[in-house]
Amino acid sequence: MRSDPAEYDLVAPANLQAAVSLLASEPGRWLPIAGGTDLMVQFAAGTLRARKLISIARLPELRRTEVFAEEIEIGAGCTYTDVRKHDIVDSEFPMLARAASWTGGIANQNRGTLGGNIVNASPAGDSLPALLAYDADLILVSVRGERRVPYASFHTGYKKTKLAADELIRAVRLPRRFGGYFSHARKVGTRNAQAVSKVCIAALARMEDGTVQDARIAFGSIAPMPVRLAETERLLNRKRLDPSLVLLASKTAAAEVQPIDDIRSTARYRAAVAGNLVAEFLERLGETQRAPSEVLARWNGLPADEAENEILACCGSRVWARGMAARRPFLDEAAVLAASDETWRNLGESDWMEAFRSHPRIGESRAAQILSARSAAWSAQEQSNAAAADDAIKIALAEANRKYVRQFGRIFIVCAAGKTGSEILQILRRRLQNDDGAELREAAEQQRQITQIRLRKWLQG
């Protein structure tokens, strides 16, 4: 039976302080509503017991995403669309970006929030295994102040959490330490789109000299709350990855998950799928360890100055290129990508600037400092969508670019690959609001992503 709107109070405080004060005034009586994609289903079914609702959908304090050197903070009120479109989430936390992209349909992604998914505490919440695997922390806020709770201890049972009646989740924090890791996320449901998952995996690990390191395997939908497979992880860590280890890990995972029977699936099916998903993760992890590509084998053997000049097309900083050449030989692509990130992060501002100057402005073809025909060709490829934008977008981009140069004294750097002209324009306008320090860090992060893409292209030959 549908609910009667006249029986409900709905208030929309203007800021976070007002929202937590209201929650504290009658703890347990007021229920936050963010995107409403879970609560409105209950409302429509006549099962929404709370009668007093606080809308937190428009609180600016919950919609911010901030990038720090060691971690990223995603506001709990960020929608799935915000999450999946964020460049750093996409590049450093791809399993979370993927989960956001397969949650419901587009309309749902535009309204449903990360905080809502966490507090709704469904065992099938799609973002939850990724949060577990990435060691997320939650920032909870109330009139008493803030506290930081590891996500791993937040869910205490089926639909149960550590959230107090007067608290909100303000943000989710993720450590930025998974750069050199291989990750694998997959949702198994009746169909890919708009289906609640039967089993959902988020797993990551890195390889060192052919051995598995720091395996982190999380599952959703199989138990009353998302789980990490501690025993399977222990079995894998520091072991040489070979077919017998894959088989043993797959069997251990199937035995460890202890799945539930419910309307979506049986325990037996879930255990078998969990084992298969772990095997799939490990087989893909193993593929990253194939013999070095021809390009890499040849480059490993070049004299230092030639090696430096060749790799300079991937990132225009001489110090970076020299550092990469000095770290040879590399075993495989994963090792090159990890070394690149580390070298880049340790550079000074003037080296970053040198790399920025090797790019043409978006919409133009000549860089301030031309490095190589290969670098120019890659820039043209990366910017091809922007180049195809209509005239109005191109004019607006040129104008915003000029404003950016006046404001920050350098060209605007964005990882343009796959982005349309209007998406780039939106990003550019947003970044014009940054202060100098935040903008420099964002530009450096974009250059890091561009370098990763170029390194992959280069190694593929």
Ligand SMILES: Cc1cc2nc3c(=O)[nH]c(=O)nc-3n(C[C@H](O)[C@H](O)[C@H](O)COP(=O)(O)OP(=O)(O)OC[C@H]3O[C@@H](n4cnc5c(N)ncnc54)[C@H](O)[C@@H]3O)c2cc1C
């Ligand atoms: C058609 C449809 C398809 C869906 N598909 C999927 C899917 O594929 N995968 C999936 O995981 N989910 C799916 N969902 C469920 C839902 O979209 C998600 O759980 C979503 O993340 C909920 O977020 P919300 O902001 O809409 O939450 P709301 O409905 O606003 O709130 C949900 C709960 O969270 C609480 N809450 C919200 N924000 C906060 C906060 N910041 N602090 C404290 N408490 C808070 C509310 O009080 C409430 O208890 C689907 C829903 C629909 C209607």
